[in-house]
Amino acid sequence: MTHIEITYLINSLHSKELIDAIRVEQTIEYPFELAPTWIQEQIVGKVVSQKEFDKTRTEVTISYNSEITGFEIGQMLNVIWGNVSLFRDVKITKINFPDSFLTKFKGPRFGIEGLRNSFKAKKRPILATALKPMGLTSSELAKMAAIMVKAGIDFIKDDHSLANQKWAVWNERVKIISDAVSEANAKFNRNSVYAPSMNRPAEQILDAALKAKGLGCGAVLVLPGISGFDTMRAIADSDDFALPIMSHPANLGSYIMNPNHGFNHEIIFSTFKRISGADMSIFPNFAGRFSFSKEECLTIANSCRDKLANLKTIMPTVGGGMTLDRINEIVDFYGNDTVLLIGGALHRGDLLENASRFREIIEQFEN
Amino acid sequence: MTHIEITYLINSLHSKELIDAIRVEQTIEYPFELAPTWIQEQIVGKVVSQKEFDKTRTEVTISYNSEITGFEIGQMLNVIWGNVSLFRDVKITKINFPDSFLTKFKGPRFGIEGLRNSFKAKKRPILATALKPMGLTSSELAKMAAIMVKAGIDFIKDDHSLANQKWAVWNERVKIISDAVSEANAKFNRNSVYAPSMNRPAEQILDAALKAKGLGCGAVLVLPGISGFDTMRAIADSDDFALPIMSHPANLGSYIMNPNHGFNHEIIFSTFKRISGADMSIFPNFAGRFSFSKEECLTIANSCRDKLANLKTIMPTVGGGMTLDRINEIVDFYGNDTVLLIGGALHRGDLLENASRFREIIEQFEN
Known part of the structure; x- marks a missing residue:
């Protein structure tokens, strides 16, 4: 016992x-x-x-x-x-x-090592961005995705608010963006992946993950606070699916925002996500527009990379109001085994220029 | 718009x-x-x-x-x-x-009227209990269920902690208890239903609901705080399933326990549950071992029975440390359109005697 x-x-x-x-x-x-x-x-x-x-x-x-x-x-x-x-x-x-x-759980299928292999990134942090805002058409989002590929962003995800709204319905959006990313990868000799948001109805979510794979997506975004931690585990466990999972913090604030109730941050954002098969765990960076402290962020990041029985280590994924001029400071703080997720800030000024600069800054950490 | x-x-x-x-x-x-x-x-x-x-x-x-x-x-x-x-x-x-x-959502399939028809209870509150404790074998729980049927308890559910533990694995438990309840219904001329807990792995939960129905279960218990609200909606929407759903508050405390963060109680325990297809919403009674106030409880109960577009009204289901000597007071407070869930307290002394007394007290409200 x-x-x-x-x-x-x-x-x-x-x-x-x-x-x-x-x-x-x-x-x-x-x-x-x-x-x-x-x-x-x-x-x-x-x-x-x-x-x-x-x-x-x-x-x-x-x-x-x-x-x-x-x-x-x-x-x-x-x-x-x-x-x-x-x-x-x-x-x-x-x-x-x-x-x-x-050991009864498979946990993350890829983990840090698997992600590094698939992104051909030996040492540097992984670059990620989100396609937004809601309201754009699938074609507009696809054009944006192609720019991100050209610039060399590794991981291009749907904004977490993109579900199945009429402006860019899920089936159409995932196909059009996935095609655009494949085409741009071939054209610019990149290996970026597109990760659609899996905020799909419960009875469709596993099929939708397989469909995304069939359409050429290289990963998915799962919202365990909405779809359930065990749904994420089911997607991760599927040998037919077998792609990396980035997990989003939507709705999970309920568990960690109160000093006298709930959980310490790292239990939700690292331990539970890891047992449930996430390869990357998004959480809001300190000093952004959210409320996590420096210490809370570091505890999550360390926990993602600590030994936990047989479960692979995973990439802490820092997002929320981040800007290019803070990258060095952020990498210095979290270390190289981190995914940096910059969304809105890349759109102030020229997108291709900003995204290319993002890659350029990150390239320094490869050597 | x-x-x-x-x-x-x-x-x-x-x-x-x-x-x-x-x-x-x-x-x-x-x-x-x-x-x-x-x-x-x-x-x-x-x-x-x-x-x-x-x-x-x-x-x-x-x-x-x-x-x-x-x-x-x-x-x-x-x-x-x-x-x-x-x-x-x-x-x-x-x-x-x-x-x-x-109106885009089907909501509860049965609601108060449907439950009253299926339990042949015109005016009185509905009686419910839970099979417990964890650790008993399926046969021991089945014997307990048969006693509840004999006494005339309408709704007999798995304790919410019963999942798939080795002492009474789900497949075996649901079959054995369902058989025992059917047999006892025939023997004692009752129409009690057995509701197994649907705390099943994400990729199995819909099939498990259909399996439960195939085995003769008359309803199910869903834990939306664990399985997800949309999973409950998917079960409720399934025309092949088409049985009443009782929803459990496990894990939902995160959303309502903090005065400055989260939600007012009735949004989680009535509105969200109703949109997601629950026919009955369990919440802890005031002055039990939990922390809800009298006013919070009443607000939930009223909200379950208020008009909400096309969605059927549902039964507030009051549980948590309730005892037989408080029934009159509780019914007086909540009204007849209520499910009374008494678990542990029925086991102090003779179970059949207590459960029969529970029915007897409730029968008074039929006239």
């Missing part, structure tokens, strides 16, 4: 009651004293350590038999945060998964 | 900048001044009203062209909360969907 250890920071005067509630609630959800002895002993969570910082702040680590997850992502999330999400003032600051749990 | 109006409560000294950021971020995510004029005018969100309560609290309503959702649940969630979830101190307190948007 191996165990998952979850550390909770509890901000409450009633930490004792809360701790008892959590270990029962997240397992048997049943009066403890009525459960058979073996269930009390082997299934209900057990406190393994506890530290009282002051009257209202207690840190507690509870261990759970990993069998209660059934070794599936959905039940893993349910054990970790299902009903406890409805308790006030409980924050999960750390999770230790045993290797015997993690 | 019709619009979705979203009201945000902003707790910040920088509300002006935040409001501009939100209306651009949730649409074009691109420098406003660089977008074509028609996109600025027709796609970017527009402030329709604004109220400053004090220096740090501003309420603003922004209207969005409903076409930007593509009339799909995934992109609806993305427009409403995608990137703004990563902003601090923004809470969504109200959403007005135009009828032209809502």
